Amino acid sequence: MQKQIILPSNTKGQSFFDNVYQVVRLVPKGRVSSYGAIAQYLGAKGSARMVGYAMNAAHILTDVPAQRVVNRQGLLTGKHHFSNRDTMQKLLEDEGVKVENDKIVDFNNIFWNPSIELI
DNA sequence: TTCCTGACGCTTG
DNA sequence: CCAAGCGCCAGGA
Numbered sequence: 757m758q759k760q761i762i763l764p765s766n767t768k769g770q771s772f773f774d775n776v777y778q779v780v781r782l783v784p785k786g787r788v789s790s791y792g793a794i795a796q797y798l799g800a801k802g803s804a805r806m807v808g809y810a811m812n813a814a815h816i817l818t819d820v821p822a823q824r825v826v827n828r829q830g831l832l833t834g835k836h837h838f839s840n841r842d843t844m845q846k847l848l849e850d851e852g853v854k855v856e857n858d859k860i861v862d863f864n865n866i867f868w869n870p871s872i873e874l875i
Numbered sequence: 876t877t878c879c880t881g882a883c884g885c886t887t888g
Numbered sequence: 889c890c891a892a893g894c895g896c897c898a899g900g901a
Contacts (some may be wrong), residue, residue, distance in 0.1 A: 877901105878900105878901090879899105879900090879901090880893090880899095880900090881897105882897105883895105884894105884895095884896095885893105885894090885895090886892105886893090886894090886896105887890085887891100887892085887893085887894105888890105888891090888893105888900100
C-alpha cells in the first residue's frame with residue numbers, strides 16, 4: 757500500500773523541487789531516506805545537494821516530512837534548519853526512529869531507498 | 876546575464 | 889580515522 761509510482765514523465769512541467777517533495781512524502785513513517793538516494797531516483801545522481809536545497813525550500817510546507825531525509829551516513833545534517841535545534845530528532849523519535857548523537861541508530865536497517873521500494 | 880550560495884557525496888592524501 | 893578538494897546544478901540578487 758505504500759508502493760506508489762512516481763512517473764518521471766509525469767513530473768514534466770513541475771520543478772525539480774516538487775519532484776523531490778513527492779518522493780519525500782512517500783517515505784514511510786519510521787523509515788528514513790537520504791538525499792543521494794532521492795537524487796539518484798530522480799535521475800540526478802550527482803545532485804544530492806539539490807535535494808538538500810529542496811528541503812530548505814520545503815521548510816514552509818507542512819506535508820513534507822523533511823526529518824525523514826538525512827545524509828548518507830544517517831546524520832541529521834539539516835537539524836539546524838528546523839524551528840529548534842532538537843526538533844528534527846524529536847520528530848524522528850516520535851516516529852520510532854532512534855537517534856543518538858545526531859545520528860540515526862541502525863540506519864542501515866531502516867533506510868528507505870526509493871529506487872528499490874518504488875517500482 | 877553573471878556570480879554566489881548551498882539540509883550532499885565520492886575520491887584522495 | 890579525519891580533512892580537503894571537486895563535481896553536481898537550481899534559484900535568488
